[in-house]
Amino acid sequence: MxxxxxxxxxxxARAELIRLLFEVAGVQYxxxxxxHSRWPDIKKDTPFGQLPVLEVDGVKLCQSLTIARYxxxxxxxxxxxxxxxxxxxxxxxCIDDVSREIVKLFTEKDESKKNEMKEKLEKETLPAHFQKFxxxxxxxxxxxxxxxxxxxxxxxxxxxxxxxxxxLLGFDNPIAPLPKLSALVKKVENxxxxxxxxxxxxTSVG
Amino acid sequence: xxxxxxxxxxxxxxGEIIRLIFAAAEVAYEDERIPMDKWPQLKASTPMGGLxxxxxxxxxxFQSLAISRFLARKFGxxxxxxxxQVRVDIVVDTIEDIxxxxxxxxxxxxxxxxxxxxxxxxxxxxxxxxxxxLEAILKSNGNGDGFFVGDGVxxxxxxxxxLVSRFxxxxxxxxxxxxxxxxxxxxxxxxRVTGVAKYLSTRKESAF
Numbered sequence: 508m509x510x511x512x513x514x515x516x517x518x519x520a521r522a523e524l525i526r527l528l529f530e531v532a533g534v535q536y537x538x539x540x541x542x543h544s545r546w547p548d549i550k551k552d553t554p555f556g557q558l559p560v561l562e563v564d565g566v567k568l569c570q571s572l573t574i575a576r577y578x579x580x581x582x583x584x585x586x587x588x589x590x591x592x593x594x595x596x597x598x599x600x601c602i603d604d605v606s607r608e609i610v611k612l613f614t615e616k617d618e619s620k621k622n623e624m625k626e627k628l629e630k631e632t633l634p635a636h637f638q639k640f641x642x643x644x645x646x647x648x649x650x651x652x653x654x655x656x657x658x659x660x661x662x663x664x665x666x667x668x669x670x671x672x673x674x675l676l677g678f679d680n681p682i683a684p685l686p687k688l689s690a691l692v693k694k695v696e697n698x699x700x701x702x703x704x705x706x707x708x709x710t711s712v713g
Numbered sequence: 714x715x716x717x718x719x720x721x722x723x724x725x726x727x728g729e730i731i732r733l734i735f736a737a738a739e740v741a742y743e744d745e746r747i748p749m750d751k752w753p754q755l756k757a758s759t760p761m762g763g764l765x766x767x768x769x770x771x772x773x774x775f776q777s778l779a780i781s782r783f784l785a786r787k788f789g790x791x792x793x794x795x796x797x798q799v800r801v802d803i804v805v806d807t808i809e810d811i812x813x814x815x816x817x818x819x820x821x822x823x824x825x826x827x828x829x830x831x832x833x834x835x836x837x838x839x840x841x842x843x844x845x846x847l848e849a850i851l852k853s854n855g856n857g858d859g860f861f862v863g864d865g866v867x868x869x870x871x872x873x874x875x876l877v878s879r880f881x882x883x884x885x886x887x888x889x890x891x892x893x894x895x896x897x898x899x900x901x902x903x904x905r906v907t908g909v910a911k912y913l914s915t916r917k918e919s920a921f
Binding site for chain 1: 764770772774780796802803912
């Protein structure tokens with residue numbers, strides 16, 4: 508078993524998916540959370556001045572989705588065939604696109620533009636987007652299973668984690684009106700290892 | 714009738730990496746290009762309201778990087794070992810990080826003043842930092858005189874070509890790799906890869 512050291516801030520944001528994958532896989536890892544005051548020191552030891560970083564037996568990997576994909580592939584959570592893996596990849600990328608829109612909102616400094624953006628996100632962009640996700644889920648076993656194939660993959664975990672994060676940041680739950688997606692998220696959160704992790708994970712603001 | 718159909722606009726943009734992968738692998742595909750005026754009609758019928766799409770084995774794949782990774786793995790352009798595949802993904806993600814802000818000021822920002830301001834920040838701060846990183850990654854592989862990962866071309870190198878196109882077409886920088894000799898040499902090396910050279914020799918000019 509490789510030695511894993513995950514380094515990030517005390518936030519969910521770009522590391523939570525990785526943590527969830529290790530938890531579901533039942534794999535031991537060091538969940539290191541860097542205080543913001545220590546960041547300037549740590550930064551120089553990272554490959555590109557960014558977190559998260561995953562050290563695998565001392566080899567440093569960066570880029571959160573690449574790390575997550577690596578862990579998912581290693582522990583059977585990425586999909587069974589090449590086509591399934593592609594499907595999982597594309598769904599994760601779509602969820603990441605939504606997260607980026609949200610981050611863009613939070614980094615906008617102009618207050619009136621920010622309000623305009625939030626309004627548009629909540630009333631138009633997110634509902635339209637998630638309607639499409641519901642259709643996507645229905646393509647597989649009529650939406651009563653998982654996003655890909657016959658078992659949970661990182662696509663489902665990433666989706667549930669994304670919804671939880673959006674709500675943590677103060678948005679209305681964008682999938683409240685969507686039955687199949689809501690059932691999927693509940694199913695993921697009820698996974699024994701995920702439920703256990705959610706109970707014990709440190710609180711954070713984002 | 715090909716095993717693959719790519720649907721994208723008539724330009725490079727997010728579709729070009731896929732075309733370059735087919736070119737490097739020397740695999741035939743149908744290259745459908747949607748005129749802009751036909752797009753509003755088509756949009757509603759796409760899975761997630763965007764392009765590119767790849768139709769293969771009765772499925773519609775979307776998200777350019779997911780499609781690219783799928784094809785690259787199939788054609789042996791994704792890295793030879795598990796660790797090399799991760800390294801390739803890291804380079805691709807790093808290049809994508811460089812591209813994301815370009816989309817913001819070239820495509821998404823409509824206010825002319827904000828557009829110029831964003832471009833300046835990009836050129837003075839963002840870009841030098843990222844290109845330093847990219848050159849460092851290249852140098853960490855056998856002193857930087859080969860490809861980004863391992864000892865052969867991968868889709869990370871092809872994606873680098875897309876980045877340089879964006880510099881030329883969208884950011885409008887004349888010699889973007891001037892300060893980065895290893896990256897400049899890589900750029901020339903990748904353009905000479907057999908299938909890529911063939912493809913580039915007939916590629917038409919486009920606005921994006």
